[in-house]
Each structure stands twice: as C-alpha cells, then as structure tokens.
Amino acid sequence: MRTREQSRARYPDGGGYIERDGVRIAWERYGSGDRAILLMPTWEIVHSRMWKCQIPFLAGNFTVLTFDPRGNGRSDRPDTVSAYDRNQRTHDAIDVLNAAGVPRVTVVSWCGGGDDLALAVHHPDRVEAMVLIAPDLVVTETPNEERYEHMEDWRAFAQAFFADNFPEPHSTKQIEDAVGWAMETDAVVIQRGLDAAWDNEEPEVRELLRGVGCPVLVVQGSEDLIAGTARGSAVAAAIRNSALLEFEGSGHGPHLRDAVRFNLVLRDFIGTSEPRATRWTRARSRRKRALYVSSPIGLGHVRRDVAIADKLRELHPDLEVEWLAQHPVTTVLEARGERIHPASVQLVSESAHMQAESNEHELHCFQALRRMDEILVSNFMVFLDVVQAEQYDLWIGDEAWDVDYYLHENPELKTAAYVWLTDFVGYLPMADGGKHEEFLTADYNAEMIEHIARYPRVRDRAIFVGDPDDIVPGRFGPGLPAIRDWTEQHFNFVGYITGFDPDDSADRAALRDELGYASDEKVCLVTVGGSGVGTRLLQRVIESFEPAKQLVPDLRMIVIAGPRIDPAALSAPEGVEIRSYQHNLYRHLAACDLAIVQGGLATAMELTANQRPFIYFPLKHHFEQCIHVHHRLRRHKAGRRMDYDDASPETLAAAIDQEIGRTVDYRAVDPGGAARAASVIAELL
Amino acid sequence: MDRGGVSIRWESYGRGDPPVLFLPTWSIVHSRCWKHQIPDFARRHRVLTFDPRGNGGSGRPWDPAAYSEDQFAADALAVMDAAAVEQAVLVGLSLGAQRALILAGEHRNRVRGLVLIGPLLELDERPGAEREAATRFTNDVGLDEGWDRYNAHSWRRDYRGFVEFFFSQVFTEPHSTKQIEDCVGWGLETNAETLITAEVPGIGAARTVDLCARVRCPVLVVHGDEDAIVPHPIGMRAAELTRGRIVTFAGSGHCVQARDPVRFNLVLREFIVALPFTTERGGRW
Numbered sequence: 001m002r003t004r005e006q007s008r009a010r011y012p013d014g015g016g017y018i019e020r021d022g023v024r025i026a027w028e029r030y031g032s033g034d035r036a037i038l039l040m041p042t043w044e045i046v047h048s049r050m051w052k053c054q055i056p057f058l059a060g061n062f063t064v065l066t067f068d069p070r071g072n073g074r075s076d077r078p079d080t081v082s083a084y085d086r087n088q089r090t091h092d093a094i095d096v097l098n099a100a101g102v103p104r105v106t107v108v109s110w111c112g113g114g115d116d117l118a119l120a121v122h123h124p125d126r127v128e129a130m131v132l133i134a135p136d137l138v139v140t141e142t143p144n145e146e147r148y149e150h151m152e153d154w155r156a157f158a159q160a161f162f163a164d165n166f167p168e169p170h171s172t173k174q175i176e177d178a179v180g181w182a183m184e185t186d187a188v189v190i191q192r193g194l195d196a197a198w199d200n201e202e203p204e205v206r207e208l209l210r211g212v213g214c215p216v217l218v219v220q221g222s223e224d225l226i227a228g229t230a231r232g233s234a235v236a237a238a239i240r241n242s243a244l245l246e247f248e249g250s251g252h253g254p255h256l257r258d259a260v261r262f263n264l265v266l267r268d269f270i271g272t273s274e275p276r277a278t279r280w281t282r283a284r285s286r287r288k289r290a291l292y293v294s295s296p297i298g299l300g301h302v303r304r305d306v307a308i309a310d311k312l313r314e315l316h317p318d319l320e321v322e323w324l325a326q327h328p329v330t331t332v333l334e335a336r337g338e339r340i341h342p343a344s345v346q347l348v349s350e351s352a353h354m355q356a357e358s359n360e361h362e363l364h365c366f367q368a369l370r371r372m373d374e375i376l377v378s379n380f381m382v383f384l385d386v387v388q389a390e391q392y393d394l395w396i397g398d399e400a401w402d403v404d405y406y407l408h409e410n411p412e413l414k415t416a417a418y419v420w421l422t423d424f425v426g427y428l429p430m431a432d433g434g435k436h437e438e439f440l441t442a443d444y445n446a447e448m449i450e451h452i453a454r455y456p457r458v459r460d461r462a463i464f465v466g467d468p469d470d471i472v473p474g475r476f477g478p479g480l481p482a483i484r485d486w487t488e489q490h491f492n493f494v495g496y497i498t499g500f501d502p503d504d505s506a507d508r509a510a511l512r513d514e515l516g517y518a519s520d521e522k523v524c525l526v527t528v529g530g531s532g533v534g535t536r537l538l539q540r541v542i543e544s545f546e547p548a549k550q551l552v553p554d555l556r557m558i559v560i561a562g563p564r565i566d567p568a569a570l571s572a573p574e575g576v577e578i579r580s581y582q583h584n585l586y587r588h589l590a591a592c593d594l595a596i597v598q599g600g601l602a603t604a605m606e607l608t609a610n611q612r613p614f615i616y617f618p619l620k621h622h623f624e625q626c627i628h629v630h631h632r633l634r635r636h637k638a639g640r641r642m643d644y645d646d647a648s649p650e651t652l653a654a655a656i657d658q659e660i661g662r663t664v665d666y667r668a669v670d671p672g673g674a675a676r677a678a679s680v681i682a683e684l685l
Numbered sequence: 686m687d688r689g690g691v692s693i694r695w696e697s698y699g700r701g702d703p704p705v706l707f708l709p710t711w712s713i714v715h716s717r718c719w720k721h722q723i724p725d726f727a728r729r730h731r732v733l734t735f736d737p738r739g740n741g742g743s744g745r746p747w748d749p750a751a752y753s754e755d756q757f758a759a760d761a762l763a764v765m766d767a768a769a770v771e772q773a774v775l776v777g778l779s780l781g782a783q784r785a786l787i788l789a790g791e792h793r794n795r796v797r798g799l800v801l802i803g804p805l806l807e808l809d810e811r812p813g814a815e816r817e818a819a820t821r822f823t824n825d826v827g828l829d830e831g832w833d834r835y836n837a838h839s840w841r842r843d844y845r846g847f848v849e850f851f852f853s854q855v856f857t858e859p860h861s862t863k864q865i866e867d868c869v870g871w872g873l874e875t876n877a878e879t880l881i882t883a884e885v886p887g888i889g890a891a892r893t894v895d896l897c898a899r900v901r902c903p904v905l906v907v908h909g910d911e912d913a914i915v916p917h918p919i920g921m922r923a924a925e926l927t928r929g930r931i932v933t934f935a936g937s938g939h940c941v942q943a944r945d946p947v948r949f950n951l952v953l954r955e956f957i958v959a960l961p962f963t964t965e966r967g968g969r970w
Contacts, residue, residue: 271959276924277931280948282858285936 031059047073053259221250299530300602303499311678442477505590532564599625694742699727715741721946790896904929909937
C-alpha cells in the first residue's frame, strides 16, 4: 500500500538503475556541482526520501547522489539473505558512483552500520570526508534493542520504532513519513536484512574505525533512544580526524527533525565555494531596507501587502522594500514595478503543491500544509541565504509559514526586526477527520503556542488582519487556551485590509460604464482568484448558465480563469465569456451584480467591502475557508454559502436568480487597515 | 630575535591550529595595529605578530637595503621558525600584502591561507593619491599640504603633521577619532629619518603578477570601497589574479581591521574555518 508521494521540493536531474547479480538498485542525481555528496541509505525500513530536507538545499551547490536500499523504495527486494550483506551495500554505493561518473564524494549516513565506514576504509580515493549521524556501531551499548524484535504487526512495529526515533514533542510528521516508508516494504524483507552478514561485533567495528583516514563529522542527539546518547562521542573518539557535534534535546534523526540546523552544519563542514565577491555594508552607510515575504497561496495576500508597503513608504520615504516572492504573487508585484529579490526564482512553488494536493473542489488544507514540510524547509533555506548575505532592518512575513516556523525553531537565526501577519489563528479539525485530526491540529496549535511563549522575541509585532470579533470561538484543542483570548493577548488588531481605496469604485455607474458593463444587463462574475484549484467550480457554474439565463434574461456571465488556470480547460456554451487573468479584478467585482467565488477570504471580503451580492463555495476540507472565513463573513452578514456537492445547475440557477442585483446591507469594512498595519510596523524602523 | 644584526621583536599568543601570522605593514605603525585581532584569535589559534623593522620593539637599521620587501618576508619566516610554526594563515595589511605575497608565492608549503586587507600592490589599476605623491618623494615642492606632505623634506619639517594627515586619509569613516589617535601615537614611536630610510622600491608590477599566479592556497581579499589609500579596484584585481575571494566593506576606508573589527574578525574567522574540512567544527547546538 502506498499513498501518493507528497510534492518534492526538488526532483532528480538524473539517475537510473544499477544492476548486479540480477538485483536492481534505483539511484538519483540532483544538481551538478563540481563537488559531490552521497546520501547513503540506512536500514531498509526506510528509503532515500529520508534525505528529503537535505536534497533541495545541497543540490544548489553540489552534485547529490542518493540510492534506495535493497529491500525498499524503488530498489529490488531480493529473496536471498546474502543479497542483503553489508559488503553488497558498500558495493552498491561504488556502483552508483561509477554509474553517475562521480570520482569522489563526501558520504553522509544516518545510523550507518559500517557499510559507510567500509567505503572510506576500502575506497579511500573515492571518499573525501564523512558525516555520520547517530551511527549504528556497537562501540557502546545499543539501548532498547529487545523492544524491536517483534515485527508480527508490521505497522505497529514501525509506529513504535519511529516514535522512539523522534522523541521530540510535535514530531507527528516525521513519524508519519517514516512509517509510510516502512510500509513500502514488509517484515519478511526486513527479516532477511536482519539475518544478513554485517560483521557488527565490536572488534571488527573498531578496526574499521581505525582505518578511516578522511575527516569525519559525527552528529549525535542527546536524546537518542535508538543508538544511545554516548554513541557519537565514542565513535568520534575512535576516528583519527574527527569532530563531534551534539544536538542537545534531539533524538535519533536530527536531519529530519531539525533539518535547518543540520543543513547549516553540513554545509559548513563540507565548505561551499563561497561567491567570489561578497559585500558587507557598514551599519552607518546602510539604507533602510525591508524584506517582504508574501504568502504565494492565492493572490489575497499580495494585494494587502502592497497596500501596507505603500503606507509604510509614506511613513519612511527612505525605506527600500524588497520582495521574496513567487508566482502568482510576482504577477502583481511585477505589474507594479516592485523590487523582487533575484533569489526568488529559487523558491519552490507552494501554489503548485496546493494544486497537487487538491482534488475536484477539495483541498485538505491542514494536511496539505503538513505535506509541504520539505518545501518549507527548502524555501526557508533560500530566505536564510538572502538575509545572511544582505542586511535588512526588517522582515515582514504575511503568512510566510516557513519563516515563522523555522525562526521559532532556530531563534538564533533572527537578525532583524520581524513582523508576522495573518488573518486566521488556529488549525481546526474538519468534522469527518475524527479523533486523529483533532489530535494533530491540537498538536500543531500547541507547538505554535509553545513557540510564542518560549521565544516572544521572535515576533516583534504580530498583526491580525481583522478584528477580535473575526476570531472563531472555541479552543486550540483539549487543555489549550481559547483561541480568541490567546489571540487577543498576542496580536495587534488592525482591521481587515482590502488593499484598495473604496472611493475608487464609489460611483458604480461610471465604473460600469468604464468597464463596459451596460446598465440594462445583469453581470455575474465567476472567479476563483489566484488559485489553481478551481477549474471544477468554474465549470459547474458555467453549466448553470443556461438555466439561469431562463430565469434572468438579461444575465451576462463572465468567467475569469486567473493566472493559474488555463482558460482552454473550460468549455462554455455560447454567451459565457471566458477571460484569463483580469487586471484590477477588484474593480470588476465592485461593478458586478453578482459574484460567484470560492471561499477564499480576500475575494469574499472585497465583495463585502463593496456591498455586492455573492455566492461562495468553500473548498471541501479546507478548514480556513470552511470555518475561519465563514465565521468572518457571517459577522459581516455577507454572502450566501453553497456547497459544491449540492449545487446542481438548477439550484445554482435559482440562487443566481435570487441573489443577482439584490440590495445588500453588509457590515461595513473599515478602510483604514493598511494604514494601521503600517503604523504598527513603522515603529520598528 | 636577531637577523643580520637587526633585532626583530615577535610575540606569540594562545595556541591552536592553524596558526595565524599577522604581518607588519608599513613601518609607520607596528604590531599594535592588530590589537583587535590578537585577543579574539588567540582564543582558538596560535597567533604570531612581529614589529616591523623601523618601529615598535624592532631595530631601526640605517641601510635602506635592510627595508626591502624580501627582508620583511625573511623576517616572517624567521619568526615562524623561531616559533616552530611550519604553516600558518598569513594576514597582510596594505604594504604588508607585498611581503605576504612573497611568502605565499615562493614558500607555498609555509602558507595555509592568505588574507590581504586593502592590499598595496603594483598592478595595472590606477594607484591611489599616496602612491602618486610618492613619485615626488625627494623633490622638495615646499608645501606641507594634502598629499604634498608625502615627501622627505616635508617629513623633516613637520613629521607629526604628515602622520596626522596620513591617518585622516586612512580612516575616512566619520567618528574615527580613536583609530586615528592610536595610529598617530604609533607613528610617533618612529621618526622621519627612519621612514625616509625605509622608503625603498616595492616588488614591482611584474613580480607582483608573477607571485599572484604562483599562489596555491585559498586567498581572501578584504577591501573598503571608500579606501582613500589603495583604490578598491586594486583589491578586486588582486583577488582575481590569486583566484581568491573578495569581501567588500561598503562605506569603509583603508584599515577595516581597526575600524570595523567585529565584522572583520568574523570574516577572517569564517575564512579560517572554511579552509577545507577543518575538524574544529565540533560543539553543541
């Protein structure tokens, strides 16, 4: 059984299979730097995806090679015991180097059982240096060994084993990943591996350790329940040219659980070829600079972010704002001539990931965020490269999940004032997610609450884009604070920020005239904003056109595909207009007689601010749209919620008939939000 | 230490590999110009310094030949020998870059890494006002103003005035009173006649380029882009010729190790640690 692999932050640039004695080994190559790194397999209970947080980071500078072990991943599962001998693994590694045409590598291993050392000892010309994470070498006692003997219930075994691998609180994703990889093999294969020859008696191991001549870095967690906490120092002591780096509070797999720090350690040890020329500006000679990281999931954030940036520049005319941004946010920034940092191209697309996670009119947004972990690590490393190479006075992250999370996990990396913005607080379980989803969301919330409590200095300001009444009722989870109380204690409230001046569209008749909408037609705009998840909704609304036209004879339906949907993917009858990207969509929304939209906050609030009737369809399983946005719209008495599943062309046509051109009386949206946010931020400059 | 009748005072601080040798620069100052580096680097490394011929605790020979760049380079090797240091990271400032280059090019096995700060090297790039003035060093124009002060006659008339002017050009950054005052103090530990004797030709353009090509160790150039003594393009070229890296200090003048010691020390520390596979990487996180 194999669930769909989550989006990788980087896909291989090469690879293939090597074959020896009829056994096929799958290998991959990433990047093409002059220097090479071999990320070794470990016990075949997992496979090469265990390096997912290192690959994208290292591939920018190095040639990175991985291969799946015999018995898991895309490699064969031979049925003889001897095929799993240690010398086979070492031999596979050499074959992979040869197949990739790589003469010499730095070897990185996790819980290596001497197969890694054998490479360095027997092929010293191929191994430049080694990094051993929590080595499985019996120079000290292995704790808890007897706990891992019962494999009858393979899933239960894997669950228990990996829970011990990651004893750090809030490690659900790491455990879940590893269990998933374990489920790609089975207990029978694993037993063959356990029966194979690994010469793991202490005298043999010590002899191997003595034979290692290259520089070695040993990384050891102080809470390692698998290798034991004394292992790293004993191994380092037995190797001539070695250093020990201890991760205090870490378990057995710091490269997965503390990927950011591990990546930095690895890069420092290997040593990158630094850029030929770098620059440091004296403090007194610097201009005031802010780096703005705007969430790329949809277009809702960038509209308010540029409004805030404009107000901020009014308050600090000498301020230079740079953006670390990706598509579709860059479409808006480029149109405005904003400065986009060149490293932006290195960011991995979060929008594409969200699209890959979606299904018809459905996006399990909480799981999609969890399954974005390796993209978030990769993008954080890009952010870090930028802020370590250049000096900024201020970082602003609008739902920049990577920046906020990894700064709290690595608070020593904070070197500028930092402002966090969000329009919702709290991961919430969907009703059909059951106990497990309740547990997971509460665990994520608890981690966030702990982060803020332990490191209040990370967020210099936290801005809630909305009012206290916009916060959903209820708790973060069992035994956790009430969401509203906690948020009120930890955030500044600036009201909603639409990103436009309502006076712009005050004269609706003139606006309609300017946009080409006649006074005697009823204009229905259909849009999913900047999202790539929405083709099915657009298509369903299109199907309601004909019955709706029967009810509303002067109906004019305009469907806007947006920057991430190909208009050609939509089939429309005569009379429906399809547009691709619509510049200044908010003005069209202000002019229309009815809008039909997804449940995203930005578009719904633009319609609310402009007092337009609208029908919204929250994405299924999208807790933010289904709960947070819904709550806020109810507060404003705005919009009519419909469910995608129940919307037939006829029911939708009836709703269009009822809503179109209706006079509404929504709770007004205070237009001063951007200025208030800017004044809160400006205090830091 | 005595070398050919000239005493050279050297000092050793701390312990740890790789050793770092901070070379003397022009004899207008002495080894105290490394005062912000010594205590920091001595915590991890063996640090060696010595006073240049003509200032500090070293001798003040009266023969111009005693001040050739090769003499300074030989002093450095002799200090390393005396300290039983086989190989060191060399750090050279301004004129000290020439002697550092001799060592890195002609005694490669003694040099683990080479760091040049605002390197005063004869390359194709246009020299600074100081070098231009030096071409008229013995012509008495009778002026004690600006760069006309770079002149033997002017030094004899008003040495202190020259020293004060010179260091006002070294430290062009606002609020540099302490750095200027320090250097003027060290400048007054020697005198006009000594510096006039020490005013000998450098290693020349051809030899400079040749030495750059011979360097095999990692090279780092650190250079202020507002350096009023050695224009920044010279540092850029030096980095290029030695296949090294350059870190530009934007807004900085000639002596970044004195005016921006924290950043300079971090840059130097990083350079040393990044020498391939230094296993001093241990620690705790």
